[in-house]
Amino acid sequence: MDGEISFVTSGTVTTPKGFLAGATYAGLKKKAGGVLDLAILSAKVPCAGAALFTTNRIKAAPVVLSRQRLQSGKVSAIVVNSGYANACVGEVGLGDAAEMANLAARNLGVSPEAVLVASTGVIGKRLPMGLIKTGIKRIKVSRGGGHKLARAIMTTDTIPKEAAVAVSANGGEFVIGGTVKGSGMLHPNLATFLCFLTTDAAAGPDFLKHALRRAADVSFNMVSIDGDTSTNDMALIMADGMADGERTISPGSRQAEAFQAALNQLCIHLAKSIARDGEGASRLIEVNVSGASSFADAGLVARTIAGSPLVKTAVHGNDPNWGRIIAAAGRSGVEVMESRIDLSIGGICLVKAGCPVSFDEADVVRALGGSEVAINLELNLGTAKATAWGCDLSGEYVAINSEYTT
Amino acid sequence: MDGEISFVTSGTVTTPKGFLAGATYAGLKKKAGGVLDLAILSAKVPCAGAALFTTNRIKAAPVVLSRQRLQSGKVSAIVVNSGYANACVGEVGLGDAAEMANLAARNLGVSPEAVLVASTGVIGKRLPMGLIKTGIKRIKVSRGGGHKLARAIMTTDTIPKEAAVAVSANGGEFVIGGTVKGSGMLHPNLATFLCFLTTDAAAGPDFLKHALRRAADVSFNMVSIDGDTSTNDMALIMADGMADGERTISPGSRQAEAFQAALNQLCIHLAKSIARDGEGASRLIEVNVSGASSFADAGLVARTIAGSPLVKTAVHGNDPNWGRIIAAAGRSGVEVMESRIDLSIGGICLVKAGCPVSFDEADVVRALGGSEVAINLELNLGTAKATAWGCDLSGEYVAINSEYTT
Numbered sequence: 158m159d160g161e162i163s164f165v166t167s168g169t170v171t172t173p174k175g176f177l178a179g180a181t182y183a184g185l186k187k188k189a190g191g192v193l194d195l196a197i198l199s200a201k202v203p204c205a206g207a208a209l210f211t212t213n214r215i216k217a218a219p220v221v222l223s224r225q226r227l228q229s230g231k232v233s234a235i236v237v238n239s240g241y242a243n244a245c246v247g248e249v250g251l252g253d254a255a256e257m258a259n260l261a262a263r264n265l266g267v268s269p270e271a272v273l274v275a276s277t278g279v280i281g282k283r284l285p286m287g288l289i290k291t292g293i294k295r296i297k298v299s300r301g302g303g304h305k306l307a308r309a310i311m312t313t314d315t316i317p318k319e320a321a322v323a324v325s326a327n328g329g330e331f332v333i334g335g336t337v338k339g340s341g342m343l344h345p346n347l348a349t350f351l352c353f354l355t356t357d358a359a360a361g362p363d364f365l366k367h368a369l370r371r372a373a374d375v376s377f378n379m380v381s382i383d384g385d386t387s388t389n390d391m392a393l394i395m396a397d398g399m400a401d402g403e404r405t406i407s408p409g410s411r412q413a414e415a416f417q418a419a420l421n422q423l424c425i426h427l428a429k430s431i432a433r434d435g436e437g438a439s440r441l442i443e444v445n446v447s448g449a450s451s452f453a454d455a456g457l458v459a460r461t462i463a464g465s466p467l468v469k470t471a472v473h474g475n476d477p478n479w480g481r482i483i484a485a486a487g488r489s490g491v492e493v494m495e496s497r498i499d500l501s502i503g504g505i506c507l508v509k510a511g512c513p514v515s516f517d518e519a520d521v522v523r524a525l526g527g528s529e530v531a532i533n534l535e536l537n538l539g540t541a542k543a544t545a546w547g548c549d550l551s552g553e554y555v556a557i558n559s560e561y562t563t
Numbered sequence: 564m565d566g567e568i569s570f571v572t573s574g575t576v577t578t579p580k581g582f583l584a585g586a587t588y589a590g591l592k593k594k595a596g597g598v599l600d601l602a603i604l605s606a607k608v609p610c611a612g613a614a615l616f617t618t619n620r621i622k623a624a625p626v627v628l629s630r631q632r633l634q635s636g637k638v639s640a641i642v643v644n645s646g647y648a649n650a651c652v653g654e655v656g657l658g659d660a661a662e663m664a665n666l667a668a669r670n671l672g673v674s675p676e677a678v679l680v681a682s683t684g685v686i687g688k689r690l691p692m693g694l695i696k697t698g699i700k701r702i703k704v705s706r707g708g709g710h711k712l713a714r715a716i717m718t719t720d721t722i723p724k725e726a727a728v729a730v731s732a733n734g735g736e737f738v739i740g741g742t743v744k745g746s747g748m749l750h751p752n753l754a755t756f757l758c759f760l761t762t763d764a765a766a767g768p769d770f771l772k773h774a775l776r777r778a779a780d781v782s783f784n785m786v787s788i789d790g791d792t793s794t795n796d797m798a799l800i801m802a803d804g805m806a807d808g809e810r811t812i813s814p815g816s817r818q819a820e821a822f823q824a825a826l827n828q829l830c831i832h833l834a835k836s837i838a839r840d841g842e843g844a845s846r847l848i849e850v851n852v853s854g855a856s857s858f859a860d861a862g863l864v865a866r867t868i869a870g871s872p873l874v875k876t877a878v879h880g881n882d883p884n885w886g887r888i889i890a891a892a893g894r895s896g897v898e899v900m901e902s903r904i905d906l907s908i909g910g911i912c913l914v915k916a917g918c919p920v921s922f923d924e925a926d927v928v929r930a931l932g933g934s935e936v937a938i939n940l941e942l943n944l945g946t947a948k949a950t951a952w953g954c955d956l957s958g959e960y961v962a963i964n965s966e967y968t969t
Binding site: 212242388 | 618619620621648650652653686687793872876879884885886887889893894897898899901914917918956957962
């Protein structure tokens with residue numbers, strides 16, 4: 158049936174037709190032994206491309222370079238390293254990023270102008286260009302290389318994050334694949350949020366940009382709390398149009414709707430995998446806010462709750478201290494009415510019309526102890542709703558971030 | 564000399580003439596043995612009063628009641644408890660708060676309308692009014708009772724926080740005393756920020772409100788990060804005019820300037836004591852931002868840095884990962900220019916005009932290991948400056964907040 162969406166088994170960023178990837182250990186990360194730290198994602202044919210970049214005023218050199226090159230709406234490949242952010246190193250950073258793109262272009266035999274760059278790692282240290290140069294020469298891209306790329310972009314992530322969805326369309330199907338990294342979940346932070354999406358659907362850069370923004374609003378932006386936005390954040394989507402019988406997607410069409418639905422589903426899946434792998438996290442927290450006056454209101458309340466250190470520590474300790482959830486809603490900046498609020502955790506109602514109801518504390522403790530904790534808040538002010546994801550805050554998070562460079 | 568400010572040895576909220584306090588253990592907090600949890604602060608004569616209240620949309624009953632009563636600008640006393648927030652308990656909360664005020668008024672022999680109420684503790688549980696009633700009856704206020712009040716309002720605070728400053732004026736002197744609680748430093752949080760200030764200077768409620776707001780802007784608001792604003796936050800100032808030879812302070816006068824300077828100094832002292840006693844904290848972080856285009860810009864950058872979990876964990880681990888500081892400045896929302904930024908930690912220059920400079924890592928590690936860590940950021944865009952205070956983020960913070968109610 159047209160528009161049917163299914164996850165592809167072991168799907169990666171190279172599952173869509175025409176995409177290739179490869180990676181190597183260049184010596185940028187401290188740990189060796191099976192570790193990868195430099196990768197290339199490329200397409201057999203020039204792609205339409207669109208991206209979202211960090212809103213941080215301080216932008217890493219790869220972000221500056223990639224944003225400039227993407228103005229053409231065309232892209233053939235991206236080269237990415239972990240270990241060094243190539244941020245805050247002065248003017249040399251831009252030259253180093255351009256040189257990375259040149260080296261990758263030579264490896265692939267494409268125009269340097271069609272190659273983007275992404276970096277993640279420590280800020281303020283210059284890229285070791287000697288290692289980058291020999292590393293890029295060594296990379297061989299292949300159809301099966303997607304999983305290697307997913308591993309090469311990891312920093313404090315404990316598992317690679319990747320998936321692909323297939324969508325039936327016009328009697329055939331198109332596929333969207335993607336991989337993300339980012340496990341500083343308190344905020345997709347200096348560990349950086351990177352996202353690479355590919356599709357063999359045919360679409361123009363403007364459509365892709367619009368679709369990517371809409372998908373990010375219900376996925377990555379609902380994990381990214383008010384925290385440490387990295388200098389290097391980037392989400393890129395590339396479309397090569399190589400699916401059988403593909404016509405270029407026209408905005409507003411049924412095919413466009415199917416594409417958006419699939420992209421949303423894939424991005425939500427990847428966003429949840431980020432929250433679940435949050436630094437030091439043991440639990441995924443899902444906050445569903447309903448009955449808001451607008452989607453913006455619902456989203457703000459949901460994100461504020463999911464990002465509250467007090468809520469996160471309470472979940473970590475299986476502590477049914479629900480007042481912290483209500484208080485977070487109250488300070489979100491959204492007009493809420495205490496006397497209308499209903500709250501439940503793991504399906505157990507704790508507050509009805511703003512008043513505490515009696516509940517079995519042991520049941521709530523058990524709900525908080527599961528691997529996924531659902532917090533449902535009904536504002537009873539309107540019909541808009543939104544979902545945000547977070548994770549618990551543990552002593553382990555502190556340990557990880559106290560010992561990052563040293 | 565007129566306007567000279569000095570800290571009074573062992574100064575408390577009852578150091579200014581005419582103020583009395585007393586406290587008891589009513590059984591509201593779990594721990595017994597030397598613990599106090601219910602207190603009254605009163606004045607021998609009716610006072611002018613002004614207060615700042617939480618900006619949380621969900622307001623605890625004592626906040627609603629006190630805000631309403633203070634519209635008269637007159638106040639004789641405040642009764643305060645710890646252990647229960649009297650928030651999110653439905654309509655009964657307001658009745659209970661009013662009853663607390665009535666009981667305290669009866670104890671003191673003053674009008675109930677002139678008595679305010681404050682509470683701090685767990686949200687969503689009704690005040691045990693039986694304990695409150697017998698407790699209030701037991702309280703005896705005295706000139707030496709200030710220190711008891713400072714102890715009675717503590718929750719996760721590890722030390723009472725109080726001070727008083729004397730200001731020479733018109734050949735005599737007036738005194739301002741104060742006490743605060745709040746050690747959820749990541750944010751003055753559900754542990755609640757409470758502040759009670761007293762002065763024997765003579766001043767009207769409008770002047771006091773204005774002065775309190777100005778003082779809070781350079782003190783408490785520079786500790787309160789973007790975090791978990793409590794439903795119960797309150798800062799109250801009472802002026803009884805009992806200092807010798809006091810004339811009512813007129814706005815814009817030299818005396819008004821002296822009062823403001825003294826109030827700022829006292830509030831900054833108390834704000835720093837909150838940051839230093841932050842939950843699980845081992846270090847006070849002072850962030851000085853200079854060269855900003857406006858005070859608002861300087862303050863926003865300073866607060867963003869002081870509140871960044873990544874900066875706080877880096878300080879905790881003595882990690883000279885200065886990129887996190889620059890990145891926090893970049894995401895603050897303020898227009899900064901990377902190429903103009905100078906950064907030093909503990910007086911050691913790390914970044915000049917946006918470029919890393921070589922430094923001895925061991926020196927910076929040593930500076931980060933001190934009990935006070937100074938981070939100086941020069942933006943080179945203007946002349947405005949601001950200072951914010953924070954503390955490091957430790958595993959201990961997580962432990963404290965994981966086990967609050969259970």
